[in-house]
Amino acid sequence: MSNSTQIGTEQMNTDQDNIVIRINQMHKWYGQFHVLKDINLDVTRGEKIVICGPSGSGKSTMIRCINRLEEHQKGDIIVDGTELTNDLKNIEAVRREVGMVFQHFNLFPHLTVLENCTLAPIWVRKTPRLEAEEIAMQYLERVKIPDQANKFPGQLSGGQQQRVAIARSLCMKPRIMLFDEPTSALDPEMIKEVLDVMIELASEGITMLCVTHEMGFAKTVADRVIFMDGGEIIEENVPQEFFDNPQHERTKLFLSQILNH
Amino acid sequence: MEKNNLSATGSTMKPDYVIGEHPDLPPPSNTIGPIAWIRDNLLSSPANIVMTILSIFFLYKILPPSLDWMFFDAAFVGEDRNACRAVADGACWAFISERFKLFTYGFYPIENRWRVDLSFVLLVIAVIPILFDKTPFRKYGLWFAMVFPFIAGWLLVGGFGLDPVPTEKFGGFMLTLVVGITGIAFSLPLGILLALGRQSNLPIIKVFCVSFIEFIRGVPLITLLFVASTMLSYFLPPGTNFDLLLRVLIMVTLFSAGYMAEVIRGGLQAIPKGQFEASDAMGLKYWPSMRLIVLPQALKISIPGIVNTFIGLYKDTTLVIIIGLLDPLGIGRASLSDTKWTGLSNEVYLFVALFFFVSCFAMSRYSLYLENKLQTEHRR
Ligand SMILES: Nc1ncnc2c1ncn2[C@@H]1O[C@H](COP(=O)(O)OP(=O)(O)OP(=O)(O)O)[C@@H](O)[C@H]1O
Ligand SMILES: [Mg+2]
Secondary structure, eight states: OOOOSSHHHHHHHHHHHHEEEEEEEEEEEETTEEEEEEEEEEEETTOEEEEEOSTTSSHHHHHHHHTTSSOOSEEEEEETTEEOSSOHHHHHHHHHHEEEEOTTOOOOTTSOHHHHHHHHHHHTSOOOHHHHHHHHHHHHHHTTOGGGTTSOGGGSOHHHHHHHHHHHHHTTOOSEEEEESTTTTSOHHHHHHHHHHHHHHHTTTOEEEEEOOOHHHHHHHOSEEEEEETTEEEEEEOHHHHHHSOOSHHHHHHHHHHHHO | OHHHHHHHHHHHSOOSSOTTOOOOOOOOGGGSHHHHHHHHHTSSSHHHHHHHHHHHHHHHHHHHHHHIIIIITOBOOOSSHHHHHHHOSSOBHHHHHHHHHHHHHTTOOGGGHHHHHHHHHHHHHHHHHHHOTTOTTHHHHHHHHHHHHHHHHHHHHOBTTBOOOOGGGOBHHHHHHHHHHHHHHHHHHHHHHHHHHHTOSSHHHHHHHHHHHHHHHHSOHHHHHHIIIIIHHHHSOTTOOOOHHHHHHHHHHHHHHHHHHHHHHHHHHTSOHHHHHHHHHTTOOHHHHIIIIIHHHHHHHHHHHHHHHHHHHHHHGGGGGGGTOBOHHHHHHHHHTOGGGTTOHHHHHHHHHHHHHHHHHHHHHHHHHHHHHHHHHHOO
16 A cells, blocks of 8 residues: 555565455354354455355355355454444445355346346446446356346346356456355256356456355365365365365365265 | 057058148137137036026126116106106116216316316326336326326415315315325325335334334224314414315325335335345445335235225225215215205215226226236246
């Protein structure tokens, strides 16, 4: 940020600047239930992170804390220099920069595909309608469904809907994309079309956090794989090491289950 | 075995078409057409046959005498009841035609009735763009609809250059339309606000909305109307002249807003959580998110309930008779005491019923049309 004269601080500053998400000793409870325990995670700009773990381990809850769909009760989450507190201004600022893709797409059924994509740019970013439509068409082309622009979500296949959901998030030009099991509601033949879009996206330098059980995707794309269980981050490593040489017993068990079934 | 069978039948029944190119044939004649319809719908089982016969008998007993009374044996002109009876035994519609203006305008001054007519024409112009989204120049139409209540209020009540007409002179269909349409127009937005308030995270707003809705639902409309006509004057500073019709309008609106809120709350609850999450995740603020995403879906689901509430409100306008305002029913009852026309209550009530039926049936049809339209548009 500041052009410091001292080389040491400058070095430190660029390091700091490169961290887009910092989660520090974060805890979360649902009532009495301690769902996230002492989460520490720094994500550098452009990093692709895959999060996996058994059902109920808190993966969704963790990434939903990053855009404050869930509130944490202890510790800090700093996204792109903005700390997430109860301040609505901060929350809105973070949400503008963070796109999210859901397991069940969550497209707006009463709006056409194009309207789904232009809604947030027009109402949140105040982009003029024509410009927003142009951008939306660009992204719909990138996810390879420009010809469906005027249909309603209900008329598309699951894979197409999820690609629309990805395009819809991208239209806000987010710096960070969160994916919560984007392919697990899809039939096998549609998984590939969605993963292809995500792989292409990954090659473009956007920061990605992706909860998924698609280990092939993790191997191709991830810079780091994070394994969660019981609300804790148990293990994290580069994919090669993570899959070939898991350290923790629970990781080994999980991997053997998921790879052998 | 099978092969043998096939060749055995094959030799006698050689297909007269090329395999894979079977022509499209019409269905067998006994499965379509009026005969088939009658058989399927009227005579499909013994119980059904009995019901059909009973219905035909019933219609035969009811229909001809009613038609006779209403049309063929009815008198359409005449000075008074005796003149009617002299020409026909059936209905005496002469009574209705003589009182038609009274039924329409109430006691609105004759020389100013053009203002009522004009308001009605403007009403139609204002309502069409709201109801049909293909109306040409719809945007301007909607703007006009926004200012219409003020124009109509000015035309009907007067002042600012027009002769003032006291609202006690309002009556008949015109009164029904004024109360009904004001209630409909204001109870929907108010109901939406109450429904949203009931779901609010802010305790004060929530408690206020819940108590308001529960109060309204716990008290009969008649009570509220009595409150409107008498009690309010105790609370208001003495000497303030708070128009009776205005009080009624406020009470009727509040009353149906309470019901409306519950209908819309049902719609809001049917919206999947994912819709709220998606709009939050995009950074939409509360009001845009409600207006653009949640309400369009919630209102669509609630259409039948909303129209139901509208129809209820519209018919409840007849209750204003209790506090001395003369709606068509009131006019009818008043007319019946005229000695020239004694004993014609059938005619009067049938006529008033017809008026309400036409209005309510139109609303009901429109709601079906709207549901169908939205259904095919969004095709889930
Ligand atoms: N709103 C809630 N209230 C109470 N408990 C909840 C709530 N949401 C989630 N939980 C619990 O928190 C735990 C973590 O849930 P989470 O959805 O984060 O798991 P997950 O790792 O995403 O699992 P999955 O792979 O099944 O999606 C689970 O035990 C779940 O039952
Ligand atoms: Mg999950």
